[in-house]
Amino acid sequence: MACAISILLREFCDELALVDVMEDKLKGEMMDLQHGSLFLKTPKIVAGKVDVLTYVTWKLSGLPKHRVIGSGTNLDSARFRYLMAERLGIHPSSFNGWILGEHGDSSVPVWSGANVAGVNLQKLNPDIGTDADQENWTETHRKVVDSAYEVIKLKGYTNWAIGLSVADLIESLMKNLNRIHPVSTMVKGMFGIGDEVYLSLPCVLNSNGVSSVVNMTLTEDERAQLKRSADTLWNIQRDLKDL
Structure with a gap:
């Protein structure tokens, strides 16, 4: 609501x-x-x-894949930008960072692309997002994953942030803005993923739906994490493949 x-x-x-x-x-x-x-x-x-799931919606609707979109990690990325920006002492709109893959626990933070005004954080700290990182930026992603559980623990549910997130997506679609959002789209054939699964990637949204998917340069570890997300979803979806 x-x-x-x-x-x-x-x-x-x-x-x-x-x-x-x-x-x-x-x-x-x-x-x-x-x-x-x-x-x-x-x-x-x-x-x-x-x-229904985004995948089931696509299968049952008969709509082309670019017209069926899940909210995906748009909110995860907003939480990530808020938490990272808070630690850096800047506004969330001034920090550029993405959470991809599956919404929630197995989401993938793209540390290799995190930047402020074009200054890449991984170049400043090559260990960012790893266990060897002495600045412990990984804790920020953990907070992204745990934040929904924390809100649910405190008030019983989450609603306002996801509401604002979905309205943000709707604006890009209705106003034909060609803005880029990390939303759930059909990813078969991308990043070595061979199954028909919906995962979040940076997508250009306009009045046609997903007009294109940005081909991000990911590290081998980030690609592997994305593949694990796809495998996790496919293990759930495989019984639905006859839809």
């Missing part, structure tokens, strides 16, 4: 559809938003039941 309200308040669409498996709660949320229609500029708010 934080995603819904973030989208509504930024006036991106003329119709918003809510999808969930909890039908009663879903109808209640829909009605609650409809009652506030006077204060919104989205004339139509509807709701319906389904709860």
Whole structure:
């Protein structure tokens, strides 16, 4: 619902559809938003039941792969940029860094591309992100992974950050901005991945969906971590391959 309200308040669409498996709660949320229609500029708010993976959505919808996108590691990357920037004493928009792969525990921090104003942090500290790093930057990625659990422990769930993250993606799509986001897309054939899995890579988003995927220069270790993420997902998905 934080995603819904973030989208509504930024006036991106003329119709918003809510999808969930909890039908009663879903109808209640829909009605609650409809009652506030006077204060919104989205004339139509509807709701319906389904709860599926990005991969399953792609398979069942029949849509081309560039039209099916998962929010992926867009929020993970935002958390990473916030935590790194806080330690560096700068605004998150001034730190450039990416979390790729699978959202959550097996996500891949791209230390080789982390930079501030073009100054590559790995060149300043060749051990950054490794066990040998005396500055312990790896702790920042651990905090990215643990941050959702911490918020859930404190308030029971996460909602505002993911809502803002999804609205950010919607803006790039609806306004045809050609901005780059780390979102979940079909990665078969990239970085040595041979299976049909959805993982997060830097994607150019516009009104067509994913218009292109940025071919990042990754280290061998980063490529291996990305491949492990793909293998983890494929082991879950393999039973769905006949969809």
